[in-house]
Amino acid sequence: MAKASVVGDITISVDGFVTGPDPDLEHGLGHGGEPLHRWAFSEDPVDQGVLQRAVDRSGAVIMGRRLFDIIDGPNGWNDEVGYGAEHAAPPPVFVVTHGPPASWRLGDRFQFVTDGVGAAVEAAREVAEADEKDVVVMGGGHVIRQALDEGLLDELTLHLSPMLLGRGTPLFDGSRPRSLEQISVEVSSEATHLTYRVSTSP
Amino acid sequence: MAKASVVGDITISVDGFVTGPDPDLEHGLGHGGEPLHRWAFSEDPVDQGVLQRAVDRSGAVIMGRRLFDIIDGPNGWNDEVGYGAEHAAPPPVFVVTHGPPASWRLGDRFQFVTDGVGAAVEAAREVAEADEKDVVVMGGGHVIRQALDEGLLDELTLHLSPMLLGRGTPLFDGSRPRSLEQISVEVSSEATHLTYRVSTSP
Numbered sequence: 001m002a003k004a005s006v007v008g009d010i011t012i013s014v015d016g017f018v019t020g021p022d023p024d025l026e027h028g029l030g031h032g033g034e035p036l037h038r039w040a041f042s043e044d045p046v047d048q049g050v051l052q053r054a055v056d057r058s059g060a061v062i063m064g065r066r067l068f069d070i071i072d073g074p075n076g077w078n079d080e081v082g083y084g085a086e087h088a089a090p091p092p093v094f095v096v097t098h099g100p101p102a103s104w105r106l107g108d109r110f111q112f113v114t115d116g117v118g119a120a121v122e123a124a125r126e127v128a129e130a131d132e133k134d135v136v137v138m139g140g141g142h143v144i145r146q147a148l149d150e151g152l153l154d155e156l157t158l159h160l161s162p163m164l165l166g167r168g169t170p171l172f173d174g175s176r177p178r179s180l181e182q183i184s185v186e187v188s189s190e191a192t193h194l195t196y197r198v199s200t201s202p
Numbered sequence: 203m204a205k206a207s208v209v210g211d212i213t214i215s216v217d218g219f220v221t222g223p224d225p226d227l228e229h230g231l232g233h234g235g236e237p238l239h240r241w242a243f244s245e246d247p248v249d250q251g252v253l254q255r256a257v258d259r260s261g262a263v264i265m266g267r268r269l270f271d272i273i274d275g276p277n278g279w280n281d282e283v284g285y286g287a288e289h290a291a292p293p294p295v296f297v298v299t300h301g302p303p304a305s306w307r308l309g310d311r312f313q314f315v316t317d318g319v320g321a322a323v324e325a326a327r328e329v330a331e332a333d334e335k336d337v338v339v340m341g342g343g344h345v346i347r348q349a350l351d352e353g354l355l356d357e358l359t360l361h362l363s364p365m366l367l368g369r370g371t372p373l374f375d376g377s378r379p380r381s382l383e384q385i386s387v388e389v390s391s392e393a394t395h396l397t398y399r400v401s402t403s404p
């Protein structure tokens with residue numbers, strides 16, 4: 001059985017924010033942050049290919065609780081909208097949280113992991129490897145940074161969106177120094193999609 | 203006479219730093235920051251082309267005082283090393299400073315501007331346009347951010363170096379929100395060279 005890669009995958013502005021200021025349930029990308037994800041709705045075949053391959057490779061998804069609350073919220077995912085929504089068998093999602101919610105909308109595809117991102121990666125890896133796929137850590141910024149700092153990521157994909165947000169949720173905020181190896185760059189009309197191999201030692 | 207473009211041109215880490223921590227005269231790129239500029243010494247023809255075209259287009263250069271002190275310092279520029287050093291007529295440099303130094307090593311190619319980056323752009327533009335070239339704002343981070351925030355930049359070129367520095371001098375630190383237009387992306391083995399058109403209104 002092939003070892004699954006663990007891939008952080010997130011969209012950032014040129015000044016390094018994953019949301020604009022003051023994100024909340026109704027404005028998951030913060031105020032002014034919506035254009036960040038323009039590439040994901042683009043008809044550019046480069047963007048569509050990047051998105052398709054990301055979904056295809058993901059045998060399991062990890063996300064943080066704040067992101068879960070947004071996608072479970074009023075403007076969240078449904079059968080048509082959301083990562084892997086159009087797939088016959090969308091990947092299971094492991095939500096890193098201090099305590100699971102009493103109830104939620106999105107169903108038992110979502111599981112809650114209360115003992116940290118390392119445990120979530122372990123659980124997700126088992127599922128992904130059984131399916132010969134990879135683990136995608138899709139955010140928010142805090143969970144990706146934590147996975148990076150704990151040396152859990154094999155790859156980091158950044159969808160670099162051509163805008164300066166000025167304020168918001170930073171992806172990097174005192175990360176550990178680490179060398180990266182640039183393994184692919186794909187350019188569309190809406191974004192530059194950068195993938196790095198993460199060195200296992202800082 | 204063609205209008206000169208004003209171009210911010212700087213190398214950053216993936217986490218947005220233009221130097222590592224604690225830069226000083228002996229360690230202009232801070233501690234651990236040297237690999238940032240690996241692309242500039244690379245034999246990859248993409249990197250060499252990017253560097254050559256940047257130098258060729260620059261009819262005048264703007265830099266901040268801290269950067270000047272480094273390049274005028276013990277590990278600084280000389281006839282062989284430095285931006286445009288190999289050119290018969292290297293471009294004049296306008297240094298933005300509160301007060302000019304009593305003396306300096308590098309000669310009268312360097313002029314000091316004490317009334318702000320806007321005044322430096324004005325002086326540099328006049329020289330560059332007479333030569334049918336552009337104005338390059340080459341750093342440090344503070345001067346580029348200031349030029350960006352004051353709406354003085356037409357283009358921003360970021361040489362994105364595959365490393366996380368964790369700490370250092372950030373390029374963006376509460377910039378004004380602004381949309382960018384991606385105008386070119388060049389990929390080498392050492393870096394991704396991104397050029398954006400900067401919208402004139404925030």
